[in-house]
Amino acid sequence: MCGIVGYIGNSSALEVILSGLERLEYRGYDSAGVAIVEDGEVFVSRALGKLQGLKDQLKNQEHGRKGTIGIGHTRWATHGKPSEQNAHPHRAGRVSLIHNGIIENYIELREELKEQGVTFASETDTEIAAKLFERELKIKAPFQALKDTCDQLRGSFAFLAIDQDTPDRIFVAKNATPIVIGLGSDEVFIASDIPAVLPFTKQVMVLEDGDLAEVGVDEILIENNGKRVERKIEQISWDPVTAQKGGYKHYMLKEIHEQPQVLGETFRGRLNIDDGSIFLSDLQLSDELVKNIDRISLVACGTAWHACLVSKFYLELLAKIPVDVDYASEFRYREPVLSKNSLVGVISQSGETADTLAALDLAKSHCETFAICNVLGSSIARKADHVLFTHAGPEISVASTKAFTTQLVAALLFATFLGQKKGVVGTDTVKELASALIELPTVMRQTLELEPKFRRGF
Structure with a gap:
C-alpha cells in the first residue's frame, strides 16, 4: 500500500499523476507505476525504486504523454517483495488496477482462479482484484462488475481501475482505506490523500467505507450498499506543507x-x-x-x-x-x-x-x-x-x-x-x-x- 493518484480531464494525465505522487513521497515507497489511456489504448509503465527511476524510464517512451486519463501508484510492499513485477498498476486483459490495503482472502481467491486456468505474473494480492474484475467484465456492465468484484473481497482496500473498453471512466472502490475525489473545472482528481490533489483544486469529496464510484468528467456516480449516494463537497483550506501532514502540525x-x-x-x-x-x-x-x-x-x-x-x-x-x-x-x-x-x-x-x-x-x-x-x-x-x-x-x-x-x-x-x-x-x-x-x-x-x-x- 501507499500512494494512489488518478486523473480525468483535459491536461496531461501523466504530468498530473507524477506531480500528485511526488506530493505523497513523504509516505515512503519502494516502487512506482502509471497507466495512461491514449488513443483508446492503455499504456503501463512501472519501475523499482524512486519516482525519478520511473520518470527516466518514461523519457524513452513515446506513448502515454498525450493521454488525459490515467492512474498512478507508489507501492509500499505488503504482499510480494519490492520488484518491478510486483509494482502497480497490474494488468489483467482489458483491466489496469492499482490498490492500497490488504485483501485478507487473497490466497483462497488465487486458488479459485488458478483452478479456472488463470495465471499470475506477480506475488501480490492486488493482481487478484484485477483478475476478478476482468472476469466479471466479460459478462457484466462495468459498474456491476465492480460491485460483484468487491463483494468477493475481504479486508481493507481502496482501488482505482481502468477498463480499456470504457476508456473515459475510472472505477473506484473504498473500504477501510482512504480515497478522496477532487473536483476541478472539467477535470477530476482522485487520490489516497489530500496533498496529491491540493495543487489543482481545493474542492474535495471524501469517500466513505463501502463506496463504489464510476468517475467521469461529466458525472460521478457513487453507490453504497446498492443505493445511490451523494458525498459532501468540502473546501480545503490547508497550505501544501500542512497538507502533507494530513492537517496535523507535525508527522508525529x-x-x-x-x-x-x-x-x-x-x-x-x-x-x-x-x-x-x-x-x-x-x-x-x-x-x-x-x-x-x-x-x-x-x-x-x-x-x-x-x-x-x-x-x-x-x-x-x-x-x-x-x-x-x-x-x-x-x-x-x-x-x-x-x-x-x-x-x-x-x-x-x-x-x-x-x-x-x-x-x-x-x-x-x-x-x-x-x-x-x-x-x-x-x-x-x-x-x-x-x-x-x-x-x-x-x-x-x-x-x-x-x-x-x-x-x-x-x-x-x-x-x-x-x-x-x-x-x-x-x-x-x-x-x-x-x-x-x-x-x-x-x-x-x-x-x-x-x-x-x-x-x-x-
Whole structure:
C-alpha cells in the first residue's frame, strides 16, 4: 500500500499523476507505476525504486504523454517483495488496477482462479482484484462488475481501475482505506490523500467505507450498499506543507492519529472471534517446532527493545515459555547459550537495524529465528526463518508511535498463537483477547478525539 493518484480531464494525465505522487513521497515507497489511456489504448509503465527511476524510464517512451486519463501508484510492499513485477498498476486483459490495503482472502481467491486456468505474473494480492474484475467484465456492465468484484473481497482496500473498453471512466472502490475525489473545472482528481490533489483544486469529496464510484468528467456516480449516494463537497483550506501532514502540525501527531487504522491492519485476517482461533499462516511455524521450543530470546534496539519487554510478559503469560530480553548490541558479545530448541526473535521497524541484523546472523547458526518487522523485503525480513509483518506503513517521525503499538499487537498475536499450539491457552481466553483487539481501534479513536481537551501547545 501507499500512494494512489488518478486523473480525468483535459491536461496531461501523466504530468498530473507524477506531480500528485511526488506530493505523497513523504509516505515512503519502494516502487512506482502509471497507466495512461491514449488513443483508446492503455499504456503501463512501472519501475523499482524512486519516482525519478520511473520518470527516466518514461523519457524513452513515446506513448502515454498525450493521454488525459490515467492512474498512478507508489507501492509500499505488503504482499510480494519490492520488484518491478510486483509494482502497480497490474494488468489483467482489458483491466489496469492499482490498490492500497490488504485483501485478507487473497490466497483462497488465487486458488479459485488458478483452478479456472488463470495465471499470475506477480506475488501480490492486488493482481487478484484485477483478475476478478476482468472476469466479471466479460459478462457484466462495468459498474456491476465492480460491485460483484468487491463483494468477493475481504479486508481493507481502496482501488482505482481502468477498463480499456470504457476508456473515459475510472472505477473506484473504498473500504477501510482512504480515497478522496477532487473536483476541478472539467477535470477530476482522485487520490489516497489530500496533498496529491491540493495543487489543482481545493474542492474535495471524501469517500466513505463501502463506496463504489464510476468517475467521469461529466458525472460521478457513487453507490453504497446498492443505493445511490451523494458525498459532501468540502473546501480545503490547508497550505501544501500542512497538507502533507494530513492537517496535523507535525508527522508525529499525524502518526499518533493513524494508530487506530494501522492497528486494525495488524490483526485483520489473523483472528476469528467466533471460534477463538489465531491465523498466522505467514509465519510458517510447524506444530513440531512449536512443541519443542523451551526458551525464547528477544533481541532489539531502542523503541523495539521496549516492545520486547512487553512481548516477554505476553509470551510467559500466554505461552508459558521462559523469555530473555537483550539489547542487540550486547547479545552477540555475551556468548548466549542457545540450543536447537531455542527460538530467537528480533523486532525492528525498518528491518535494517545494524546491531539487530548482527544478532540475527549469530542466532541463525544455532537455532530457529523469527522477526516482527514492518518492511517487507528488508534485510531482517529476508534473513529470519519466520516473519510476522506489522503493516504499520512508513513512519517518518523519529520518535516511534504507530510502529511501536503495532509491534505490541503483533507480539500479542504471536504469544496467543504459540499458547494455542502448545495447548496452554483455552478457546475462551482467545475469544476474549480477540474481542478486545477488535474493539481496540474504536477505543483508541475515541481516546484520540479527546485530544483538544488536553492539548498544551503542541
